[in-house]
Amino acid sequence: MFLVNLRIRRSRYFRNDIQVFCQSHHLLTHPLIEIGQVGSKFVWLARRAFAYWGFLCKNLKNAIITLAPNSASLRISVAHRPEEYKYCRHKCSGFINKQYTFIGVIFIHLSMIPINQPWIGEEEKREVLSVLDENALTSSAKDGGKRVQALERLLKDYLKVQHVVIVNSGTSALYSAVLALGIGQGDEVLLPSFTFVATANSVVAAGAKPVFVDINREDYTIDIADLKTKITKKSKAIIPVHLYGHPADMDEISEIAYAHSLDIIEDACQSLGSVYRNAQTGTLGKLGCFSFYASKVLTAGEGGAVATNDDNLANKIKMIRNHGMVEGYDTRVLGLNLRLPELSAALAKAQMDKLQKLLDLRRRNANVLTGLLLPLTKERRINIPHETAKKRFNWYLYTVTFQEDYVREKVRRALASDKIAATVYYNPPVHKTPYYQTIASTKSLPNTDWASEHVLSLPVHSFVGAEDLERIATSIEKAI
Numbered sequence: 001m002f003l004v005n006l007r008i009r010r011s012r013y014f015r016n017d018i019q020v021f022c023q024s025h026h027l028l029t030h031p032l033i034e035i036g037q038v039g040s041k042f043v044w045l046a047r048r049a050f051a052y053w054g055f056l057c058k059n060l061k062n063a064i065i066t067l068a069p070n071s072a073s074l075r076i077s078v079a080h081r082p083e084e085y086k087y088c089r090h091k092c093s094g095f096i097n098k099q100y101t102f103i104g105v106i107f108i109h110l111s112m113i114p115i116n117q118p119w120i121g122e123e124e125k126r127e128v129l130s131v132l133d134e135n136a137l138t139s140s141a142k143d144g145g146k147r148v149q150a151l152e153r154l155l156k157d158y159l160k161v162q163h164v165v166i167v168n169s170g171t172s173a174l175y176s177a178v179l180a181l182g183i184g185q186g187d188e189v190l191l192p193s194f195t196f197v198a199t200a201n202s203v204v205a206a207g208a209k210p211v212f213v214d215i216n217r218e219d220y221t222i223d224i225a226d227l228k229t230k231i232t233k234k235s236k237a238i239i240p241v242h243l244y245g246h247p248a249d250m251d252e253i254s255e256i257a258y259a260h261s262l263d264i265i266e267d268a269c270q271s272l273g274s275v276y277r278n279a280q281t282g283t284l285g286k287l288g289c290f291s292f293y294a295s296k297v298l299t300a301g302e303g304g305a306v307a308t309n310d311d312n313l314a315n316k317i318k319m320i321r322n323h324g325m326v327e328g329y330d331t332r333v334l335g336l337n338l339r340l341p342e343l344s345a346a347l348a349k350a351q352m353d354k355l356q357k358l359l360d361l362r363r364r365n366a367n368v369l370t371g372l373l374l375p376l377t378k379e380r381r382i383n384i385p386h387e388t389a390k391k392r393f394n395w396y397l398y399t400v401t402f403q404e405d406y407v408r409e410k411v412r413r414a415l416a417s418d419k420i421a422a423t424v425y426y427n428p429p430v431h432k433t434p435y436y437q438t439i440a441s442t443k444s445l446p447n448t449d450w451a452s453e454h455v456l457s458l459p460v461h462s463f464v465g466a467e468d469l470e471r472i473a474t475s476i477e478k479a480i
């Protein structure tokens with residue numbers, strides 16, 4: 001909560017104009033704060049004198065300020081467009097004296113900017129309610145319920161693949177992909193340790209051994225040189241992870257996979273909408289796995305999908321998600337209940353309509369943040385993410401690194417105290433978690449260790465507005 005003293009005076013030159021003078025004891029970084037700089041002067045246009053005052057304050061861009069007078073005092077409330085200013089609310093109160101001078105205080109309340117936030121609108125509510133109205137909560141048919149099938153069609157068209165099979169989480173997508181390829185006991189699967197643990201867990205759950213590969217320091221995806229050294233006769237598949245929405249080096253990975261007859265399962269759980277050489281991530285390997293967890297670019301609350309161009313694998317995954325059954329109790333392969341309920345499918349289906357908008361807003365925010373942070377990169381105080389000609393990001397997260405690890409903690413704390421939920425993904429990396437230390441004897445992953453101590457992810461989701469981004473950049477600048 002900040003306080004800004006505000007004086008409003010009727011203009012000497014134009015009867016319906018109001019002049020505002022502000023004084024602040026705080027040096028604040030928010031746009032409203034611009035009016036809080038000592039001695040700032042603004043002209044607000046009055047719509048109608050006295051009975052009711054409506055002002056559009058140009059300097060506040062989208063803020064609409066209304067003054068509602070009663071006999072002795074004026075109340076001012078500042079309403080921002082919710083999608084632009086979700087995380088900042090202002091209230092102002094004071095009184096007006098006989099010289100038409102308003103003496104008051106603005107309370108600026110900054111609320112926490114979460115690292116990610118789903119955008120649930122009327123369309124989602126309508127879709128979910130229609131499931132309840134129809135009393136069609138789920139389906140155990142092999143092809144799934146109406147909304148599951150509709151979501152599969154929408155994703156199939158978006159990704160430009162032959163098949164999409166919807167399941168109930170990204171973990172289920174990965175697990176069913178590993179099972180569908182017949183990977184199990186005695187097999188090894190190559191994957192990065194710098195990922196969410198689900199990537200490794202799905203391999204272990206299928207009975208196979210995860211072999212951890214280091215990452216590169218440019219975009220934190222699997223390191224090609226290290227990948228080559230980790231291949232053995234037992235290797236069956238590679239799971240590149242498009243971490244933070246950064247596509248892995250799929251050309252090189254595909255070459256290696258081809259040379260050693262390995263399958264590729266893409267972990268695209270964070271990368272829906274990311275593009276590698278004009279193709280959607282998740283469509284470049286044999287199987288691509290997506291997550292619709294609540295923090296993801298597109299959400300079902302919980303949910304997942306497997307994309308493939310292989311008819312047999314798609315058919316097998318449909319069986320795996322339904323206890324291996326096809327027509328009644330005829331279990332043909334090992335499977336589980338990995339079905340997505342219709343309520344969740346309805347939510348994600350409605351989200352598909354706004355997927356491009358969600359991605360555009362993230363891109364806009366990432367570009368603005370890059371512009372704001374660029375000056376800091378010149379002194380090499382911070383490294384910011386860069387797309388390349390081959391790799392276009394979905395900007396699921398905007399992940400930066402710092403030269404010194406102590407600076408990361410300093411910046412994280414500064415951002416937290418400015419109510420910005422900057423987050424470290426992933427520390428410890430998977431191979432250093434207690435369970436994996438006992439089952440995998442990973443010796444050295446220097447870049448993974450380095451990244452886990454240096455990365456910091458910043459929010460650029462669709463609710464983050466221009467002022468929030470300035471708040472983020474200013475907070476970082478002050479801390480480093």
Ligand SMILES: Cc1ncc(COP(=O)(O)O)c(C=O)c1O
Pocket residue numbers: 169170171172195196198199241243267269270290291292293302303304
């Ligand atoms: C890289 C990665 N892999 C797998 C998963 C698992 O997805 P879910 O949480 O939907 O099971 C996630 C989700 O957090 C993820 O980020």
